[in-house]
Amino acid sequence: MSELHLSDEILMAFADGELDEPIAAAVAKAMAEDPGVARRIVDFQKSRRLTRSAFSEALTPEVPPALHAAVSAQIEAYEAKERRAAHEVPRRVRSRARWSGLPFLPMALAASVAVVAAGIGYWAGGQGSQRTDNLMARLEDPATHLELSRVASGDEVDLPFGRLRVISSYRLGNGALCREFRLTLASEAAEAVACRRNGWNVTFALVGDAAADAGYVPSGGEDPMAAYLQAVGAGTPLVDEAEAKALAEAAR
Amino acid sequence: MPTAIGQELVALLPRLRRFALVLCRSQPLADDLVQGACERALANADRWMPGTRFDAWMFRILRNHWIDHLRRTRAEGMAEDITTQTQLIGDPGEGPILSRLVLSEVQRAIDGLPQDQREVLALVCGEDLSYREAAEILNVPIGTVMSRLARARRRLVELTAAA
Numbered sequence: 001m002s003e004l005h006l007s008d009e010i011l012m013a014f015a016d017g018e019l020d021e022p023i024a025a026a027v028a029k030a031m032a033e034d035p036g037v038a039r040r041i042v043d044f045q046k047s048r049r050l051t052r053s054a055f056s057e058a059l060t061p062e063v064p065p066a067l068h069a070a071v072s073a074q075i076e077a078y079e080a081k082e083r084r085a086a087h088e089v090p091r092r093v094r095s096r097a098r099w100s101g102l103p104f105l106p107m108a109l110a111a112s113v114a115v116v117a118a119g120i121g122y123w124a125g126g127q128g129s130q131r132t133d134n135l136m137a138r139l140e141d142p143a144t145h146l147e148l149s150r151v152a153s154g155d156e157v158d159l160p161f162g163r164l165r166v167i168s169s170y171r172l173g174n175g176a177l178c179r180e181f182r183l184t185l186a187s188e189a190a191e192a193v194a195c196r197r198n199g200w201n202v203t204f205a206l207v208g209d210a211a212a213d214a215g216y217v218p219s220g221g222e223d224p225m226a227a228y229l230q231a232v233g234a235g236t237p238l239v240d241e242a243e244a245k246a247l248a249e250a251a252r
Numbered sequence: 253m254p255t256a257i258g259q260e261l262v263a264l265l266p267r268l269r270r271f272a273l274v275l276c277r278s279q280p281l282a283d284d285l286v287q288g289a290c291e292r293a294l295a296n297a298d299r300w301m302p303g304t305r306f307d308a309w310m311f312r313i314l315r316n317h318w319i320d321h322l323r324r325t326r327a328e329g330m331a332e333d334i335t336t337q338t339q340l341i342g343d344p345g346e347g348p349i350l351s352r353l354v355l356s357e358v359q360r361a362i363d364g365l366p367q368d369q370r371e372v373l374a375l376v377c378g379e380d381l382s383y384r385e386a387a388e389i390l391n392v393p394i395g396t397v398m399s400r401l402a403r404a405r406r407r408l409v410e411l412t413a414a415a
Contacts (some may be wrong), residue, residue: 008402009395016376045403048377050412054358055270055378063265071265071290075258078294082255197343202306 001136006030006037008044015044135188135207144198148179149251153243161185169243177246178203178234179223186216191225193232196250204228256302258317261290264310267379271311274374275318285321289314312389315371361411369404372397377405 004010004026014027019200031038138144138161147157147164156165162185170178178195192205206225238246272282272289293300293313300309310312362370375386376397383401387394 006393009398012402012405013398015381044402044405048403050358050408051362051373051405052380054278054355054362055374057355058273058359059266059270061266063269064283067269068262068265071261072289075255075261075292077256078297079258095337164344172406182371194373 004207005031006040008040011040012044013035022045055164135183135185135190136205138183138185138190139190139194139202139205144183145194148194148200150249152247153179153237153239159183167191168237169246170237171246172235173233177238177250178232179231184234193225193228203232255297257294257297257300260291260306261310264307265314266374268310268314271374271379272314272318274317278344282408285318288321289317293318305385307379308385308389311360311375311381315389316362318329326398358408358412364411365404365407369400372400373404373408376401405410 004023006027010019010023010027014024018019019027027037027041033043061133066162071172083178090093118241123190132217141161142162143161147159148166151157151164151166153166153168156163158164162183163185165182165192167182171177172195176195176197178193180191180193182191188207190207194200194204203227237243268286268289269282272285273279276282289310293310296313302386332334333341362373365373372386375381376383377387381392382388383397387397390397
């Protein structure tokens with residue numbers, strides 16, 4: 001068995017409980033056999049105790065009010081930031097919409113969400129795939145717009161490229177007529193809003209799997225469509241005669 | 253809702269002040285250091301995992317902040333009136349068994365140590381951190397921690413033996 005050199009560091013580590021078991025056992029044995037070794041270990045224990053006492057005495061539990069206030073303020077600022085981050089809404093969509101100022105749009109940010117501004121096709125958070133491009137183009141298709149002027153809410157109609165279902169009609173604060181609708185193509189569907197002003201202008205679109213069927217609800221649990229409608233001040237849906245009248249007026 | 257880090261920070265302030273004093277040897281500067289370190293900690297809050305040792309993490313930030321301060325001011329250390337430090341011992345009325353005289357002597361002996369030995373002593377024996385934690389805070393190998401610590405403690409025993 002090799003000789004263990006009992007350096008100060010090893011004896012100190014033993015006194016501090018920092019040694020691994022096999023070496024600690026060897027030191028304990030040496031301590032039992034050699035008073036000189038024991039003495040050195042005891043001294044390390046003593047210096048630790050003395051230091052501990054001196055440091056305990058140096059601890060003042062009372063923190064100066066100025067320091068306490070400063071740190072508390074830092075913490076409050078930090079916690080406020082954390083709270084805001086938890087409810088984060090993205091900034092204003094930078095769009096060239098024909099009416100200005102799209103308000104805050106809570107976006108669930110699943111990969112297939114796109115926001116279309118006034119037919120220019122500004123994408124936010126979208127994966128621009130070929131299919132999606134096609135889908136977005138169909139939202140602007142004259143055939144789609146023709147049906148948007150006619151079809152009552154709750155009705156569906158077949159188009160050459162897919163199926164259109166109109167969901168509701170709304171008036172904005174400025175009196176403009178908007179319609180929420182779903183356009184389903186072979187493998188993709190979009191839920192969109194188009195508003196009437198010199199023709200139908202698509203102002204909002206959500207693109208998701210056709211399999212998502214009864215309304216696209218992103219994993220975050222938010223409903224972007226509902227949030228958008230609320231953000232633009234859509235109000236309660238127009239129904240029956242009021243809707244028919246609005247559509248007739250809009251067609252002129 | 254209060255965050256874990258906010259609560260930990262407030263609770264640690266007295267110990268932070270104590271270690272800051274070991275570093276810079278001036279109470280006003282120590283409090284400035286503590287304030288700056290708290291700001292840094294909150295800015296990097298995502299680097300601390302709740303449930304892990306907050307004090308070791310925080311001491312490291314404090315010491316790095318001190319090193320940055322040194323670099324900025326190009327100071328070699330603050331000249332410190334020893335009597336200011338002994339005042340910090342305060343009233344030993346509720347203190348440990350050691351007499352006031354002995355405590356002052358120990359404090360003086362500690363103050364007389366070289367800075368790097370005093371820092372190691374403060375962290376391991378004052379704050380009860382492990383050799384490894386002290387090594388990470390001071391950014392030196394564990395062997396260096398151990399040799400400085402052993403030297404410091406041998407000296408302490410020598411200085412206080414003549415009591």
